[in-house]
Amino acid sequence: MHAASSPDIRLVPVHVAIVMDGNGRWAEERKRPRLFGHKAGVDSVRTVVETAREIGVRHLTLYAFSTENWRRPAFEVKGLMTLLKAYLQSELTTMLKNDIHLLCIGQQDRLPADVRKTLDMVMAKTAHCSSMTLNLALSYGSRSEIVRAVRQLAGKCAGGELAVRDLNEELVASHLYTAGQPDPDLFIRTGGERRLSNFLLWQLSYAELYFTDIKWPEFGREQFLEAIAVYGTRQRRFGKTGAQLRQG
Numbered sequence: 175m176h177a178a179s180s181p182d183i184r185l186v187p188v189h190v191a192i193v194m195d196g197n198g199r200w201a202e203e204r205k206r207p208r209l210f211g212h213k214a215g216v217d218s219v220r221t222v223v224e225t226a227r228e229i230g231v232r233h234l235t236l237y238a239f240s241t242e243n244w245r246r247p248a249f250e251v252k253g254l255m256t257l258l259k260a261y262l263q264s265e266l267t268t269m270l271k272n273d274i275h276l277l278c279i280g281q282q283d284r285l286p287a288d289v290r291k292t293l294d295m296v297m298a299k300t301a302h303c304s305s306m307t308l309n310l311a312l313s314y315g316s317r318s319e320i321v322r323a324v325r326q327l328a329g330k331c332a333g334g335e336l337a338v339r340d341l342n343e344e345l346v347a348s349h350l351y352t353a354g355q356p357d358p359d360l361f362i363r364t365g366g367e368r369r370l371s372n373f374l375l376w377q378l379s380y381a382e383l384y385f386t387d388i389k390w391p392e393f394g395r396e397q398f399l400e401a402i403a404v405y406g407t408r409q410r411r412f413g414k415t416g417a418q419l420r421q422g
């Protein structure tokens with residue numbers, strides 16, 4: 175085993191996707207309101223974004239709010255939206271300094287107007303940044319993303335712009351929110367659950383999966399680097415045999 179502060183990073187994934195889970199339980203364990211956990215979670219977001227950028231991750235996708243999360247109590251949803259807006263406002267300078275391009279994946283039209291306005295502003299101001307793309311998944315659900323793509327493609331077929339026989343994987347991928355970005359190499363879920371929760375079902379086809387019981391507010395630099403180090407030990411065969419890979 176390596177010292178936790180300096181794990182052996184053999185390979186940096188190009189795209190990391192994270193389900194940031196466990197904020198509520200972290201707070202409840204401390205007899206504090208759930209929003210206290212979400213607040214603490216924002217610090218983890220800052221640390222992980224900074225660390226990812228530092229080690230050369232090119233795309234980072236963070237699941238911040240799912241289509242299913244609208245079912246939570248209105249008070250919690252409101253608190254999350256307030257935190258999100260404050261995060262975006264406070265992080266703009268750092269994003270510019272670190273050359274990070276912010277994108278939003280998900281149903282932006284369902285977000286409160288003031289959050290949308292702040293998001294649009296930060297996305298526009300960081301549009302020229304190119305060292306890392308930070309995708310915030312907001313009101314994101316993979317099935318609704320796929321349905322949206324199917325609708326667009328069906329519309330093009332019906333309008334004669336596209337022939338049914340020309341439909342292929344690239345075309346589907348290019349109609350998802352993540353169009354133009356590579357698929358995640360590494361998927362991380364904190365908080366102990368072993369599920370995808372409607373996150374990037376298409377894009378995660380060949381991602382390496384990493385689950386940890388650590389709750390999101392306690393997931394910092396060391397824990398992120400550990401996940402990256404574990405990724406480097408995985409053999410990605412993409413259907414081939416181990417022997418084929420050794421032969422190059």
Ligand code: IPE
Nearest residue numbers: 194195196197198199200238
């Ligand atoms: C993840 O933490 C953050 C969001 C879903 C917004 P949770 O709020 O799901 O935390 P737990 O799972 O209840 O601990």
Ligand code: IPE
Nearest residue numbers: 193194195237238239240371
């Ligand atoms: C998934 O977490 C969504 C986010 C982290 C934003 P949840 O905590 O909402 O997932 P489920 O509902 O327990 O699967």
Ligand code: MG
Nearest residue numbers: 195196197365
């Ligand atoms: Mg949860």
